[in-house]
Structures are given as structure tokens and as C-alpha cells.
Amino acid sequence: MNTDKEISQEELLKKKAENIRNMFGSIVRVYDFLNALLSLNFDKSWRKFAAKVSDVKTDTKVLDVCTGTGDLAISYSKLLNGNGLVVGSDYCHDMLRYGLPKIKKRHLENKIKLIEADTLQLPFRDNSFEISTVAFGIRNVADLEAGIKEMRRVVGPDGRVVILEFSQPTNFLFRRIYLFYFTRILPMIGRLVSKSRIDAYTYLPQSVLAFPDKLSLKKKMEECGLEDVRFFTRT
Structure with missing residues (x-):
């Protein structure tokens, strides 16, 4: 066993997590707006779709990890029509603090619980x-x-894991437009709007491009013990 190597890997992951948490904390006030830019304003309809395909029952208990400012948690709570339970977790305290007024504005503070936690x-x-x-x-x-x-x-063998994530288009022309927007236009707009010293909206497009494609993610989920893994393409 190479203990030094294991420790260094653990420290590397911890440092990465800290950097990402600080980065998101720096853009919390414009996070929702910039998410709309990142998705060309499709993010709201995508969240609603993800909630609808989850086979939610009236008494379903839902955990939304990396909840950010709580948009997906709100979508689930609306679908539950005030029943069940929705817990939103995030390791960025500032995101949760900013999301709480959104939940209260919709009178869902007794239906959605926000907690600070590492996924x-x-x-x-x-x-x-x-x-x-x-x-x-x-x-x-x-x-x-x-x-x-x-x-x-946390959901066990009979539960469901739902992941909504960006993926690169397969259509050649749309892919070229998508990549240009992601790598050139979006970071520029993000920096102008967020005025953050931490270049979050250079990181975000890069993180999408580096993320596994839908087939690779499906395989990864199956390797993690999930069964009957399916994916839906929205663009």
C-alpha cells in the first residue's frame, strides 16, 4: 500500500472541492442568470422535465444534491403539490443562503429543507x-x-437516481455553434456580468467539455451499481 500516494490523492480531491466551493460562492448573486445563459434559457424546462420523468408519488422523499439556489428542489416540491419531502443539499453555504428567500417567496419553506453537506x-x-x-x-x-x-x-436498491447534465451535441453543425458559444461567448459574458476575480465561466464550459458523454455516463452509473439506466436527450 502506497500511503503517501493515497494521502496526496485525497488532498488533491479536497483542494479541488474547496476551489469549486469558493468559485461558486463568488458568483452566487448572478448564478441563476448565468445558468440561463449557459443553457440558452432551457434550464427551467429541463428541470421540470427531469422532475416529471422521475415517477414521483404523492409521498415521495426526494434528495437534491448540489442543489445550488434550489431550483430543482422547487420543481420537485411543486410536482409533489405540497406533499412528500424535498431536501436540498449543497456544500456551498452562500448558495443555500441565497436560495432560501426563493423558497420562502413560493411559501415552500415547510416543504423544502436546505442543508449544507458534501455529496x-x-x-x-x-x-x-x-x-x-x-x-x-x-x-x-x-x-x-x-x-x-x-x-x-441514500435511495437503496428500489430508489431512483436522476442526473440532469449538459452533454455535447452530436449534430456536426450545431456542435460547432455550441462549442463556439461555450468557449468564446459565454466566458466573456460571464466575466462582464459576474465581475468575479475567479473565472467561473471559463471553468464551467471547460467542465462540460471534459465531462463524460451520455453513453459513458450511463456506463459509469451501471458500474456504480445502478440498473435500468436510461437517458433522454433534450436538444
Whole structure:
């Protein structure tokens, strides 16, 4: 056993997580607006779609990891029509603090619980939820495999894991336009709007391009013990 190597790898993952947390904390006030830019304003309809295909029942317990400012948690709570339970977790305190007023504005503060937690070490027992979900956040988890396994653990063998994430288009022409927008236009707009010293909207397009494609992600989820893995393409 090479203990030094294992420790250095653990420290590397921890440092990556800290950097990402600080980065998102720096853009929290414009996060929702810039998410719309990142998705060409499709993000809201995509979240609603993800919630609808989750087979939600009236008493379903849902965990939304990497919840950010709580948009997907809100989508699930609306679908539950005030029933069930939705917990949104995120390791960026500023995101949760900014998301709470959005939840209160919709009178959902008794239906959605926000907690500060690391997706790699979720503070829940096995089988605590029926659904665990994440929107545009799993690619920011320091260890993708460990993150998926944690999402699987808290729902157990009969639960569902739902991942909503960006993927690169397969159409050649649309892919060229997409890549130009992602790598050239978006970072420029992001820097102008966020005025952040931390270049989050250079990182975000790069993280999408580096993320596994849908077939690779499907395989990774199956390797993590998930069964009947399906994907839906929205663009």
C-alpha cells in the first residue's frame, strides 16, 4: 500500500472541492442568470422535465444534491403539490443562503429543507429517500464515481437516481455553434456580468467539455451499481 500516494490523492480531491466551493460562492448573486445563459434559457424546462420523468408519488422523499439556489428542489416540491419531502443539499453555504428567500417567496419553506453537506459524504442513512437527483452539478463533484455511489446509497436498491447534465451535441453543425458559444461567448459574458476575480465561466464550459458523454455516463452509473439506466436527450 502506497500511503503517501493515497494521502496526496485525497488532498488533491479536497483542494479541488474547496476551489469549486469558493468559485461558486463568488458568483452566487448572478448564478441563476448565468445558468440561463449557459443553457440558452432551457434550464427551467429541463428541470421540470427531469422532475416529471422521475415517477414521483404523492409521498415521495426526494434528495437534491448540489442543489445550488434550489431550483430543482422547487420543481420537485411543486410536482409533489405540497406533499412528500424535498431536501436540498449543497456544500456551498452562500448558495443555500441565497436560495432560501426563493423558497420562502413560493411559501415552500415547510416543504423544502436546505442543508449544507458534501455529496461525497451525505449525512443520511441508507434508503432514506426514494429519489436522489442533481441538476448541472455532478460534474463539479470532485470524485464522480463516489458521488454517484452516495446518491445510490441514500435511495437503496428500489430508489431512483436522476442526473440532469449538459452533454455535447452530436449534430456536426450545431456542435460547432455550441462549442463556439461555450468557449468564446459565454466566458466573456460571464466575466462582464459576474465581475468575479475567479473565472467561473471559463471553468464551467471547460467542465462540460471534459465531462463524460451520455453513453459513458450511463456506463459509469451501471458500474456504480445502478440498473435500468436510461437517458433522454433534450436538444
